[in-house]
Amino acid sequence: MAQQIYSTYPPALTAEQEEYLVQTVKDWSIEHALAVRPSTAVVPEGANPNNVLATNAPVTLFPSPFPKSCFEQAKHLQQVYNELYAAITSDEQWLEGVMKELIQVDDFLANLWKIHLAVKEEGYVQDLSLGMFRSDYMLHTTDPNSAPTLKQVEFNTISSSFGGLACKVAELHNHLATYPSPSHPVAYPPHPLFGNSADPKTASSVRSTGHPPPNHAIFALTAGLAAAHEAYGPVKSKSTPPLPTCILFLVQDDERNVFDQLALSTHLFKEHKIPSFRLPVSQILARTSIPSKEANPARPLIYTPPSSPSTQYEVTVVYFRALYGPAEYSSPTIWAARHHLERSAAVKCPTVLLHLSGSKKVQQVLTSKPPGPDHLRFFLPGYAEATLDSLRSTFAPQYALSESEPEGIKLALSEATAANHVLKPQREGGGNNIYRNNIPSFLNSIPRDQWKQYILMELIRPPPEAKNAVLRSDGNVAVGHVVSELGIFGTCLWRSTNFNTTGTTGTTASAKWSAAAPGPQVKKSGLEILWNADGGYLLRTKGKESDEGGVAAGFSSLDSLILYESH
């Protein structure tokens, strides 16, 4: 049944219909800042000397069908996942146990760990952490007759992007499906999934929402930032005399996805009256400072706006939209800057430990279940077994490539079994995975002691018939079979009570915010959850020939979804 939905969608377009649809998407996108700065592949550098141009973000022309039950499951699990990663981050010992081997072979993870140790040695001055998460899933199909299930691709603990633009794609597809009326939209031909055509082939057995569900990612992510800002301290400034406060958006120097980020900072000021500033990575040490211990042991992070140096701000939250991958740490200065931020009193989103918790290795270790260690039960003592089972059901089988666990190595080196797997390095971001039959030869080409840097994961098999059309940022349209990845955003603010801290900060806001935590009352010790919420969704869709994701890299497109139930 489900397969039939994909095989008859999206509806075919006449030339005039495609022309109207594409022109409408182009114009709507710029009108609503569903936009990016173009790459040099779209506009050669010489034709854009002042970097003043914008173009539409790559978007699908239609929302993609998605089973309602899988969407609901992902949404319901988000707060559980949020708490899981909060608990992991608050258990330094457990994390050290998982990372130990990796740190020996991975400089990037080792340097992050060193920053944690150095700040621990000096004493943390901030026991709050903010997580702005995105849990990414794909649909997994085993045979054409059974319903697809949800499998987690990865859990992002740093720089989870596209919340701003994702809201707008849902709005765009809503507009296309309902303007001027849902029964007779101008942009889309009738189709059973839009609820305006009674095609007997599918209509009788499928119920759909007709258009994408509302996406509140901008609202939710902004609320998470505001919660951390509020929790920074009842009397915000730790400086004498007190300073005005702000949130810093830490951004890449050559960021092209700026309108995604501006959607959040604009809403943050409009809704919460919290000022924020964009700080490029290269400017961290020039524009921020921490007073000496003698001057102020609370270590507030002071930001001096270059355009208005006479008014300094105290930073409540550093929101990382940069510094997630090794390639960004191009010099010792950048490492020093990361260390500098970590030792400050600002709430970090994320802390170094939370950044490390997002490693693929952690994801793999979590899949262990009895008779192995039951990590989920350990970190989530208050949850019903059924909830943990639902969470476990989203794990794809995955393996370490470690001498102590030989199964992974065996699966990876055999051509036959490798064909069903992907090899993933620890690092964040797309572009580094090794697929299928390339795995054995790749492994044989690198030293054996490097293998432990990788995780072997069984390939997820998305619905093979799914199709869509994409408007790329260069204005070209591509049509064909596609693969979609659902991301659910979540925000979580917590206090880690096990670390030594110099103990001067933020101990009174918890009463206010803990009411927002809807989870069970039993929490892992060392952890106090102050805020926990799911936060909207993202669908990314790419052409099937491409194995890699990453919308910003131009491979895939922003999408939204039409939920369906087949019965």
Place this chain on the structure above:
Amino acid sequence: MAQQIYSTYPPALTAEQEEYLVQTVKDWSIEHALAVRPSTAVVPEGANPNNVLATNAPVTLFPSPFPKSCFEQAKHLQQVYNELYAAITSDEQWLEGVMKELIQVDDFLANLWKIHLAVKEEGYVQDLSLGMFRSDYMLHTTDPNSAPTLKQVEFNTISSSFGGLACKVAELHNHLATYPSPSHPVAYPPHPLFGNSADPKTASSVRSTGHPPPNHAIFALTAGLAAAHEAYGPVKSKSTPPLPTCILFLVQDDERNVFDQLALSTHLFKEHKIPSFRLPVSQILARTSIPSKEANPARPLIYTPPSSPSTQYEVTVVYFRALYGPAEYSSPTIWAARHHLERSAAVKCPTVLLHLSGSKKVQQVLTSKPPGPDHLRFFLPGYAEATLDSLRSTFAPQYALSESEPEGIKLALSEATAANHVLKPQREGGGNNIYRNNIPSFLNSIPRDQWKQYILMELIRPPPEAKNAVLRSDGNVAVGHVVSELGIFGTCLWRSTNFNTTGTTGTTASAKWSAAAPGPQVKKSGLEILWNADGGYLLRTKGKESDEGGVAAGFSSLDSLILYESH
């Protein structure tokens, strides 16, 4: 005093301040669709093959100071001006008298007039007209010690543009002047006109609003369209069976100012639930039709969306954002299309007669006062003399170049007096004026019987010290002395009761809307005003070296204003 305001403004910027300000304006503009499609001067055609790129509209970096009393006067006069042009349009005889001579020498005006005569012969089926006006002014200074006064440049009766973007420029400048707080904005250095610096030179004698007044042009222009849509008929459709109704935005095929227009159509649907479609001029005859007299004598205008031909719409209002100047009438087909629209039952914004009323010749004739004919009193019988005097005070001296009124010819041919004048053709749009000493030689280069196509107008002398900085659409910044032009938008809906009509349409909505007309109870006969409102503002600012306006042509920039009172 006023001169001093201009000489100390805008505040000087350090390199870091300019960098921050320019980057903020670039990003804010795209984020809020204060945008245009780039011209080929900004991006060569080859670098933009799918016309997918956008760039910021040219904007000033600072709002321009403007005397509050002049702004208030212009706002107060708008409804009077609206009614004046409604009355002119409803007096076919008077208009014919004014246009008679011109029609003999100007093919464009002659063709428009012919359309009116042909439709009159057949019988009009729509007695309602919608005006979406913009009255343009400049400040006029006589000597440095007296306050500037307001002089009208022109009154636009067709395709008055930039209402959508003008609202956003006011918002942009508001953001820059008040983020994160009005006392310490990050983007602007302190200045007395922002209300955050007590510079003793000006602060003591000047009061200002600190930031631009709110601009409700999008709201107001949309309300005007909605009023006409509503008045089209109590049971909207004149078709059997009834059709869904819509408004058509008639646009140029290669329009670059599309986001200005989309701001209106989007608001029209969001606020009033009225669908609208964009109809390029080249598609008028292909996409719209009028039933034969036998089929439906009411002559409804039927629109068939090319992407969804099975659902036809009846057009309540045709909103012209095209076909204002001779260059657009490139073929007999376009003239036929204009005729086709004019004879339909749709409310035209504007009708052919209203289009003709916007001629410079009408503007010149209106300046006549006793002992000549008092046209203002004739058209506006219900207004107090003081109101008409205020309106008259906005007229710059202007003259016909007609044998029967020799004064204009004398002033134009003498080098000494020509130096204080501009020669304007009848047609709309910038780029065709002859300035100062070029006037005598120009006139001598064309046949004498062509002279009557031109109006001679005394040059308006704006404050010579005014300065600003401009971010152009190519991302370059230009700084220098500037000239600003204030436009006040106005909307007016009226019924002309003197023409013969076939009399089937729209006679019952007047009761509802006439309540909105705030003017005096005495109206010129032949005219029933159903809606009359002022509608926000536009400031356009250009470098002083350029004599021509026209933001879209790249010569000038969108601006907003800071109102000041000197005392």
